[in-house]
Amino acid sequence: MRLTVLGSGSRGNAILLDAGRTRLLVDVGFGVRTMAARLRACGTAPESITGVVLTHEHVDHAQGALDACARWGWPLYATRETLDALPTPVVPVREIVAGAPFSVGDVTGLGALVPHDAAACLAFVFEDRATGFRTGVALDLGTVPPALPGFLSQLDALVVESNHDEAMLRAGPYPWVLKQRILGERGHLSNDATAALVGACAHRGLRTVVLAHLSETNNTPALARTAVEAALARRGRVASSARAAIYTATQRTPLGPIAPRGPRLSSQLELTL
Ligand SMILES: [Zn+2]
Ligand SMILES: [Zn+2]
Known part of the structure; x- marks a missing residue:
């Protein structure tokens, strides 16, 4: 399963998961012209x-x-809940429910509710049934529910929001009300919270971590990356840290496609921890 982040941030998010015959998009936060241009730029x-x-x-x-x-x-x-919050679609709709697997072509998806100030917000695991390759996506969550690290375990790739550096946000130019919203339990994850989540999800088979939804005002790619690397090192997952390639997605430029590296290792988890 190849992974491309077509763009990520507060002005638009879209992720392409390419499993060969099946190509699915997670979120379409850009207009039709931008989506067409970015998809075609990625082939x-x-x-x-x-x-x-x-x-x-x-x-x-x-x-x-x-x-x-x-x-x-x-x-x-x-x-x-999401469909009801949107204008009535004139397109084929497949209603999904948190905790119930669903199929998109050759890919099985499973959603889990995460706390965010939306009608409902899901994190996902997508598994390519042909290869067993598993990609997790967790965008827009204010806090990490206790069950989320388990839900995002045994992944080959993880795309996770690393929205802000808390000190930058607190000292930055946003109005206080907006700062409170972002910092709230149903807002967005700080670099440190994301780092703790990645550390909890880390295992030998996790080869790709993409830090996404970075604030252009209250974060930098270097700060987000450093927090995750430090968390992995603190947790003593040196092998994981060395194996996982850490990327930072940006708002304007697609990232990828990122192809799986080497043999799938998730099944070897218990042998190495
Ligand atoms: Zn968002
Ligand atoms: Zn949101």
């Missing part, structure tokens, strides 16, 4: 997309979803 024809899965209804995740689905005939996978 993917929009017509070849199998389906769209939405994490939640916020504009930076869903603003282009209905238009793009209508334009290219993509089916839309979302929770009832």
Whole structure:
């Protein structure tokens, strides 16, 4: 399963998971023209997309979803809460439920609710049934629920928000109300919170970590990366730290495609910890 972040941040998010015959998008937070341009820049024809899965209804995740689905005939996978928060779609809809597996072509998806100030917000694990390759996606969550590290275990690749450096946010230019929203339990993850989550999910098979949804005002790629590297080292997962390639996604430029490296190692977890 190849992974491309078409863009990520407060002005738009879209992730392409390419499992060969099945190509799915997680979120369409860009307009149709931008989506077409970025997909084609990554060598993917929009017509070849199998389906769209939405994490939640916020504009930076869903603003282009209905238009793009209508334009290219993509089916839309979302929770009832997310669908109800959007205009009525004129596209094929597949309602999904947290905790219930669903299929998009050759890929099985499973969602878990995460705390965020949306009607509902899901983190996902997507598994390519042909290869067993598992990619986790966790965007937009204010806190890490106790069950989330377990849900995101045994992954080959993880895309996770690392929204802000808490000190930069507190000292930065945002209005106090907005700072409180971002820092709140249903806001966004700090670098330190993300680092702790990645550390808890780390295992020998985790080869790719993409830090996403970085604030352009209250974070830097270097700070986000350093926090994750330090957390991995603190937890004594030196082998994991050395094996996992850590990337930072940006708002303007696609990242990827990132291809799986080496043999799939997730199944060897218990042998190495
Ligand atoms: Zn959101
Ligand atoms: Zn967002």
